[in-house]
Amino acid sequence: MKSDGARGSPVRRDLKCKLKKENETYSTGTIWDLEELGRLRGALLQWYDAEARQLPWRQRNGRPDPYQVYVSEVMLQQTRVSTVMVYFSRWMERFPTLRALAAATEEEVLQQWAGLGYYRRARMLLAGAQWLVAHHGGELPSSMEELKRVPGIGVYTAGAIASIAFGKRVPCPGLDRLNVWKGAGKRYLEMLATELVDPERPGDWNQAVFDLGSSVCTPQLTQGACEACPLREFCKVAHLPIEAIQRVPYSVTEVGEGAPRMQRHMPRARVRRELVHAFVLVANDSNSNEGKQGDPLYFVRRRASDGLLGGLWEVPNIVVNHSIDEERMHAEPLGQVARTPSMHRQYPANGVVTASERLAEALADLVLPPWAIVSITQSPQMVRHLFTHIRQDILVFRVQIAISNVLSDHTGTSRWVSATTLRDVGLSTQMRKVLRAAGVPLSRKRFAGTDPKD
Ligand code: SF4
Incomplete structure (x- = not known):
């Protein structure tokens, strides 16, 4: 478990003050104090050390290749991990380096991407690689600001590359994928996102959030998931009925006779x-x-x-x-x-x-x-x-x-x-x-x- 070594720094005092302010409007219980946040971070990283998925773009010892992180993050947008694993390996055989990708034609890139869907991602990946060769010596930069200048790299992908590949202490947006913060406002979550990133293992922290959100605290949260969750001790909503925690929208509806019941309500896209x-x-x-x-x-x-x-x-x-x-x-x-x-x-x-x-x-x-x-x-x-x-x-x-x-x-x-x-x-x-x-x-x-x- 990590110690809270930075406690007492101006940043920490500032955060503590803001947390108290947020506390006045937060509806699901008392806000975490800094000591609790430190323990929460330690608990999730401990879980990650034991449960992290072995994925081809992850390296547990040593730093992952920035290009591999870049490709995997783009592929993972709107596509399941199991599908990405197969495409990623074949992609790396065909385009093992950023320069190899930049030298490819659009047709070659689309051919390799075919079947993965959302083809704009493939074209932007190619545009990004070509831009990096033309403007950045064929290397990915390490700072968020520079990464966001690359065509096709948004704030999420920039955060993932900076933290996972370069060890920068930056959060990936998406902390709200975990129910543990349910009810917290957007501003509070933004503060929390930066504060929670482990200073020594920022990439692992961001990947742990991703893994927990896709394997335990999923949007369709299943019965029993909370019992297996490393954050149960800190979670302000774990005691609520599962219908209230699931992130699919629900509404209170009169169903037959008796008391109103909660019903899940799935919004239908117009097709x-x-x-x-x-x-x-x-x-x-x-x-x-x-x-x-x-x-x-x-x-x-x-x-x-x-x-x-x-x-x-x-x-x-x-x-x-x-x-x-x-x-x-x-x-x-x-x-x-x-x-x-x-x-x-x-x-x-x-x-x-x-x-x-x-x-x-x-x-x-x-x-x-x-x-x-x-x-x-x-x-x-x-x-x-x-x-x-x-x-x-x-x-x-x-x-x-x-x-x-x-x-x-x-x-x-x-x-x-x-x-x-x-x-x-x-x-x-x-x-x-x-x-x-x-x-x-x-x-x-x-x-x-x-x-x-x-
Ligand atoms: S205890 Fe349950 S609701 Fe809370 S973070 Fe864990 S899985 Fe999600």
């Missing part, structure tokens, strides 16, 4: 539904250099760099309906809704749009002569994919093409590839589902043991 047609173009060329002779080739094109899934590869597809009418979806067969003409093209007067017309629309500037289409078969399986605010229902068509060279744009943004190459190009999880629905042999997960999301 828009889209209907999409996707076309998996297949050719069996004997003259291509791709794959073995006679192997099927698949047509893919690269999305523009900006926007959702920017820079990733996809099969031609088009959003047929941007906001599906739920009632109509239930009342009419899906095919009928799918044939509704879109605004972008003139269709026959009878209003029926054929799959080949949709394909022409999806190909945009590329022209596929009708004679080259051998067959169009709709997959019996409709693909569903959920982005953060959009749910896509995707009708998948497998289109057999007579010969691949009838379709090429010579700009490098589209190409014919074999199934083997497809496994390595940057494909989103959504596109992997589409290709599998069309019978292309791709595994569900890019890397074994991952649960990718995008």
Whole structure:
């Protein structure tokens, strides 16, 4: 347990005074005094010494590599640790140093990131590495101020790098992930965050907070978690009913007869539904250099760099309906809704749009002569994919093409590839589902043991 060696310093006296002021409005009990805060810190670090997860970017003896901390912190934003572990190891094989990353193309970076989701993170990581090579000798700086100047590094990532990789006594925002401070105001938490960081082990302290918040004091706090918590002795809310502690919102509601009861209330994000047609173009060329002779080739094109899934590869597809009418979806067969003409093209007067017309629309500037289409078969399986605010229902068509060279744009943004190459190009999880629905042999997960999301 750490001793409170700095007690009595001006900073400490100042804090003590502020804590007393906060005490007047704090609702869940008496505030901790400095001696108690010291013991709390010791208890959490002791727990961390025994329970810390062994993660590839953590080094228990010696200081972690700043570049590895940087990459892991960016990957961990909105992604589970178990998924990040697999991607992190492969990333380090491909881009072992910051300079190696800075020398990569956006396509190579996205290819390595494919399946991890939230692709802007990958592009910002590349931009950050290139900026550091251009302006900082290819090294990560150690101070918060300098770190925050790097494109894509915000206050959280800067705090993590400074404390974990450089031993700076700075907090990572996110102390409020632990219920032990529940009820404390924002200002109080900010003071506490800085005060609590262990002067000798700042990185360990920040990682201990992260670990406890993701394994014991989770937002969905389970029954019995408090019994196993190293902070139970200090926690002002551990004695409350579990519904009151869980960080998912709850409200008091009249339920049936008797006294009002607390009910958990999960806010629902508004999700828009889209209907999409996707076309998996297949050719069996004997003259291509791709794959073995006679192997099927698949047509893919690269999305523009900006926007959702920017820079990733996809099969031609088009959003047929941007906001599906739920009632109509239930009342009419899906095919009928799918044939509704879109605004972008003139269709026959009878209003029926054929799959080949949709394909022409999806190909945009590329022209596929009708004679080259051998067959169009709709997959019996409709693909569903959920982005953060959009749910896509995707009708998948497998289109057999007579010969691949009838379709090429010579700009490098589209190409014919074999199934083997497809496994390595940057494909989103959504596109992997589409290709599998069309019978292309791709595994569900890019890397074994991952649960990718995008
Ligand atoms: S005692 Fe329970 S509520 Fe308090 S910090 Fe620990 S796990 Fe969270």
